[in-house]
Amino acid sequence: MAIDRTKGEVWVFAEQEEGKLSDVPRELLGKGRELADRLGVRLGAVLIGGEGVAGSLAAQLFEAGADVLHVIEDARLEVFRGKAYRHAFVELIKECSPQIVIFGATHMGRDLAPAVASALKCGLTADCTDLQIGDYTDKKCTCEDGSAKVVKDVLLQIRPAFGGNIIATIVNPYNWPQMATVREGVMKPLDPQPGRTGEVVRHESHLDGVEIPVEVLEIVRRHSSINLKGARIIVAGGAGVGSKENFKLLHDLADALGGAVGGSRAAVDLGYCEHERQIGQTGVTVRPALFISCGISGAVQHLAGMQDSAKIIAINTDKDAPIFKVAHYGIVGDLNVVIPKMIKAIKQKG
Amino acid sequence: MNTKAKGREGGYNCVVCIKQVPDTKKVTGEAMKADGTINRAALPAIFNPEDRNALEAALRVKEMYGGTVTAIAMGLPAACAILREALMCGADKAYLVTDRKAAGSDTLATSYILSCAVRKFNPDLVFCGRQAIDGDTAQTGPQIAEKLDFAAITYLEDIEMDGDFAIATRDIGTGVEKDRVKLPALFTVTEKFGELRPYEVRRVMKYKKAKAPVENGGVALEGDFAIGQLSCDDIGAEADRCGFAGSPTNVNKIVSVVLAGGDYKEVAATDEGVKALVDELVADHTIG
Numbered sequence: 001m002a003i004d005r006t007k008g009e010v011w012v013f014a015e016q017e018e019g020k021l022s023d024v025p026r027e028l029l030g031k032g033r034e035l036a037d038r039l040g041v042r043l044g045a046v047l048i049g050g051e052g053v054a055g056s057l058a059a060q061l062f063e064a065g066a067d068v069l070h071v072i073e074d075a076r077l078e079v080f081r082g083k084a085y086r087h088a089f090v091e092l093i094k095e096c097s098p099q100i101v102i103f104g105a106t107h108m109g110r111d112l113a114p115a116v117a118s119a120l121k122c123g124l125t126a127d128c129t130d131l132q133i134g135d136y137t138d139k140k141c142t143c144e145d146g147s148a149k150v151v152k153d154v155l156l157q158i159r160p161a162f163g164g165n166i167i168a169t170i171v172n173p174y175n176w177p178q179m180a181t182v183r184e185g186v187m188k189p190l191d192p193q194p195g196r197t198g199e200v201v202r203h204e205s206h207l208d209g210v211e212i213p214v215e216v217l218e219i220v221r222r223h224s225s226i227n228l229k230g231a232r233i234i235v236a237g238g239a240g241v242g243s244k245e246n247f248k249l250l251h252d253l254a255d256a257l258g259g260a261v262g263g264s265r266a267a268v269d270l271g272y273c274e275h276e277r278q279i280g281q282t283g284v285t286v287r288p289a290l291f292i293s294c295g296i297s298g299a300v301q302h303l304a305g306m307q308d309s310a311k312i313i314a315i316n317t318d319k320d321a322p323i324f325k326v327a328h329y330g331i332v333g334d335l336n337v338v339i340p341k342m343i344k345a346i347k348q349k350g
Numbered sequence: 351m352n353t354k355a356k357g358r359e360g361g362y363n364c365v366v367c368i369k370q371v372p373d374t375k376k377v378t379g380e381a382m383k384a385d386g387t388i389n390r391a392a393l394p395a396i397f398n399p400e401d402r403n404a405l406e407a408a409l410r411v412k413e414m415y416g417g418t419v420t421a422i423a424m425g426l427p428a429a430c431a432i433l434r435e436a437l438m439c440g441a442d443k444a445y446l447v448t449d450r451k452a453a454g455s456d457t458l459a460t461s462y463i464l465s466c467a468v469r470k471f472n473p474d475l476v477f478c479g480r481q482a483i484d485g486d487t488a489q490t491g492p493q494i495a496e497k498l499d500f501a502a503i504t505y506l507e508d509i510e511m512d513g514d515f516a517i518a519t520r521d522i523g524t525g526v527e528k529d530r531v532k533l534p535a536l537f538t539v540t541e542k543f544g545e546l547r548p549y550e551v552r553r554v555m556k557y558k559k560a561k562a563p564v565e566n567g568g569v570a571l572e573g574d575f576a577i578g579q580l581s582c583d584d585i586g587a588e589a590d591r592c593g594f595a596g597s598p599t600n601v602n603k604i605v606s607v608v609l610a611g612g613d614y615k616e617v618a619a620t621d622e623g624v625k626a627l628v629d630e631l632v633a634d635h636t637i638g
């Protein structure tokens with residue numbers, strides 16, 4: 001008898017490097033929890049790494065919402081190598097038949113997920129900004145009474161496409177598992193639930209006899225002090241700031257507020273600020289308590305990364321700039337004039 | 351690049367996958383149809399930016415170690431425009447994969463068709479762009495590699511050769527990694543690799559007349575100007591794995607991004623205006 005695929009678990013790839021979990025798995029578990037509850041199935045986290053990797057991370061994953069932890073530990077999986085990870089992951093999916101598998105759209109996730117999907121001949125939607133469960137009406141396929149076939153409870157994979165100008169909903173109704181990658185910072189993690197536990201299931205790596213064509217010679221980590229995702233207040237600048245030197249104004253404002261500095265892609269391309277500071281579709285997604293936008297026009301690709309901020313102040317000389325459409329407070333004016341006034345007002349308060 | 355690295359006898363056979371894409375930066379109101387879909391015809395078609403970097407990677411390997419560079423584009427006959435560009439920049443051969451059966455391919459079907467085409471050339475090195483700007487999926491490269499069982503190295507920033515191995519520098523997001531990779535291997539290349547070299551004047555004269563048979567009443571040109579043309583049958587791609595039939599994903603719904611009208615509070619760019627704003631934000635504990 002065929003297994004009932006609708007009973008399959010919802011899985012999240014618990015990406016780790018050097019035994020440390022990145023932020024994405026927690027974010028994905030937040031969304032995964034919602035999907036699994038809606039479907040009435042268990043939420044699983046998949047942890048792949050060297051010997052002992054589960055030891056320190058299991059508790060964190062349960063506290064972040066997982067019901068079950070699928071672990072593959074093998075010395076050959078200590079550092080990420082696409083083929084080894086792919087092989088282990090594909091065997092695991094064949095063994096357990098999850099109905100949904102979600103990856104972070106990180107460098108690792110975007111390397112691994114396509115290879116897994118290719119090996120299983122199933123669909124994969126990249127860079128989703130939302131995931132929901134819903135019914136899909138297949139107009140190409142009709143039932144006996146002539147009505148269109150409806151597939152119940154499929155994963156609706158929602159993503160911007162065409163440079164952010166359209167939002168598409170993609171479904172993969174037949175070749176399961178349904179797979180998606182999700183950008184960092186898009187989903188909200190649950191509040192950690194201390195003491196929450198679950199089941200740990202260990203699996204084989206199936207790597208014996210598999211040739212792995214890559215040897216990692218060296219890894220140089222970038223230790224960046226830039227942490228936009230964690231910032232409560234962000235001051236962001238665009239092409240309108242005019243120069244790298246002038247970007248210092250933004251740092252001064254951010255310092256006065258205890259916030260961080262971000263930039264638009266134009267600001268990054270013009271060399272005004274570092275690439276790690278880029279906010280938007282191809283940068284980080286942020287939702288701080290306060291976002292102060294200075295000299296940014298508000299292209300859709302930029303808005304995609306900041307429009308969920310609790311409060312947005314826009315400063316722009318062009319009263320028709322699209323940024324004002326997402327702003328809560330709008331200042332039509334020159335940032336060179338407005339920012340010093342702001343710094344002064346902040347220093348004077350209290 | 352380290353010039354001391356050793357190549358090997360005969361150099362390397364490189365294949366580059368290049369895609370013609372609509373210039374999504376130029377999407378304006380006119381390019382959006384009433385139903386929210388894109389009117390591709392209203393957009394200029396360009397050589398996908400990171401595929402230019404991929405071509406540069408292949409040309410650099412050829413320049414340093416010898417060998418050949420073959421460019422492959424899958425798409426409509428119009429995609430010959432970027433194949434001509436590739437020839438003008440230094441590619442030795444160019445092929446268009448074009449077939450009605452390929453219409454509607456998602457990344458799984460696209461990577462299947464391209465893997466069949468690439469296999470025909472028996473390459474040592476395959477280069478793809480990291481991602482194409484129309485879909486931004488970054489899936490096609492790793493999926494071609496999986497199908498060919500080639501090593502896959504994503505986010506390539508630099509490469510040198512050492513006999514039957516490549517020494518690849520790649521961005522891993524949290525840092526930079528150096529790998530020793532056994533050939534054959536596929537690489538997805540980012541803009542950090544460096545810009546595509548300009549056309550060679552001599553080659554521009556020669557290749558501006560290059561054509562594929564579809565552009566020439568079905569007749570293949572003689573000699574160097576010929577852009578090769580391949581159908582799904584030519585590359586042994588099974589019909590049920592191409593196009594709509596071979597694509598598990600479906601687009602269920604599309605909405606265009608329409609910004610809600612702005613209902614923001616206007617703040618005057620004066621001392622008083624700014625001060626009142628700061629006071630308000632302090633009062634509601636946004637700053638403090």
Ligand SMILES: Cc1cc2nc3c(=O)[nH]c(=O)nc-3n(C[C@H](O)[C@H](O)[C@H](O)COP(=O)(O)OP(=O)(O)OC[C@H]3O[C@@H](n4cnc5c(N)ncnc54)[C@H](O)[C@@H]3O)c2cc1C
Nearest residue numbers: 238239240264265266280281282283295297301302317335
């Ligand atoms: C596939 C794709 C992905 C992309 N991803 C991103 C992304 O992740 N993030 C991103 O930001 N962009 C992204 N972009 C680029 C995006 O489309 C815009 O080009 C970019 O956001 C524009 O940056 P900007 O607003 O700083 O510059 P501009 O559009 O040049 O705007 C500058 C603004 O500054 C104002 N200004 C000028 N002088 C002053 C002054 N003295 N005081 C106040 N205001 C002033 C001007 O009125 C103008 O509105 C992407 C594009 C594509 C095609």
Ligand SMILES: Nc1ncnc2c1ncn2[C@@H]1O[C@H](COP(=O)(O)O)[C@@H](O)[C@H]1O
Nearest residue numbers: 367368424478479481482487488489490
């Ligand atoms: N139709 C195509 N023809 C040739 N190469 C392609 C095609 N589609 C994708 N590619 C290659 O795959 C890369 C990634 O594309 P994508 O998965 O669409 O982001 C591109 O940069 C190209 O190198």
